Amino acid sequence: MTVTLLGAAEIRALAAELDVTPTKKWGQNFVVDANTVRKIVHLARVADADRVVEIGPGLGSLTLAILETGATVTAVEIDRRLAQRLPQTAADHGVREGALDVIPEDALRVTELPAQPEVLVANLPYNVSVPVLLHFLETFPHLQRGVVMVQAEVGERLAAPPGSKTYGAPSAKAAWWGSWRLAGTVSRQVFWPVPNVDSVLVAFERHEQPLAGEDERRRTFAIVDAAFQQRRKMLRQALATLMGGSAAQASAVLEAAGVAPTARGEELSIDQFLGIARAADR
Numbered sequence: 001m002t003v004t005l006l007g008a009a010e011i012r013a014l015a016a017e018l019d020v021t022p023t024k025k026w027g028q029n030f031v032v033d034a035n036t037v038r039k040i041v042h043l044a045r046v047a048d049a050d051r052v053v054e055i056g057p058g059l060g061s062l063t064l065a066i067l068e069t070g071a072t073v074t075a076v077e078i079d080r081r082l083a084q085r086l087p088q089t090a091a092d093h094g095v096r097e098g099a100l101d102v103i104p105e106d107a108l109r110v111t112e113l114p115a116q117p118e119v120l121v122a123n124l125p126y127n128v129s130v131p132v133l134l135h136f137l138e139t140f141p142h143l144q145r146g147v148v149m150v151q152a153e154v155g156e157r158l159a160a161p162p163g164s165k166t167y168g169a170p171s172a173k174a175a176w177w178g179s180w181r182l183a184g185t186v187s188r189q190v191f192w193p194v195p196n197v198d199s200v201l202v203a204f205e206r207h208e209q210p211l212a213g214e215d216e217r218r219r220t221f222a223i224v225d226a227a228f229q230q231r232r233k234m235l236r237q238a239l240a241t242l243m244g245g246s247a248a249q250a251s252a253v254l255e256a257a258g259v260a261p262t263a264r265g266e267e268l269s270i271d272q273f274l275g276i277a278r279a280a281d282r
């Protein structure tokens with residue numbers, strides 16, 4: 001039996017059946033367009049036998065497009081009404097038993113998954129997209145690649161190179177785990193209800209080798225946070241506060257890392273932040 005996708009009318013009918021009024025709190029804008037969900041799955045190169053984790057499956061439109069390829073899905077959904085209904089929707093649409101696992105939880109609290117997924121696919125609400133992505137990349141080392149649909153500003157930040165206007169702590173931290181690129185824009189009209197923000201698709205690939213171990217990552221992220229909390233100040237001031245030292249000591253650390261003492265966080269790559277963390281530890 002082949003898997004069939006959800007149509008726009010069916011999505012509305014499902015919501016009515018569940019008495020679900022899409023809530024802003026959880027960013028519930030459901031995709032009602034088959035081309036969009038298939039495009040996401042294609043960009044993520046999901047293929048038969050892949051193990052995929054989907055965050056926020058909602059009523060299941062993207063979930064069914066993933067399952068259509070023959071991949072298996074672990075879906076993490078915070079809204080229990082939606083999580084409970086999803087297995088039935090999948091069965092009604094020709095999904096074989098065992099291909100879908102649903103975890104009714106806040107994705108930020110998930111620390112174990114039944115399978116070790118290598119692909120992440122998600123249409124994420126604005127307020128949780130960056131924390132959820134960083135949490136999953138940190139917690140699930142088997143994740144190799146993924147495609148996420150996020151608000152345009154978030155997508156631009158994730159993919160921003162050092163020195164660009166939108167480069168910030170999320171960009172530097174995301175670059176720790178992998179490379180990110182904007183992979184397309186999405187019309188507001190593909191959602192129900194129609195959101196008042198623009199969305200983009202962002203694709204990532206995890207680095208083949210981690211930049212460093214967990215201990216160095218934590219110390220690097222602390223420097224990234226300090227640097228961007230005091231965005232207008234020079235990095236040496238933020239670093240001095242973080243180290244509990246003087247500006248001169250901070251300048252010496254920057255010099256040892258090959259970074260100008262007048263540098264600002266927004267100019268530095270994640271490798272340079274790591275270099276500073278290492279120099280501070282010497």
Ligand code: SAM
Nearest residue numbers: 026029030031056057058077078079106107123
């Ligand atoms: N994937 C569906 C689609 O494309 O139609 C729904 C996308 S909707 C933008 C976001 C979904 O994420 C909602 O179903 C919402 O309930 C869920 N969600 C929001 N915050 C979440 C969290 N912290 N953990 C898990 N799911 C969450």
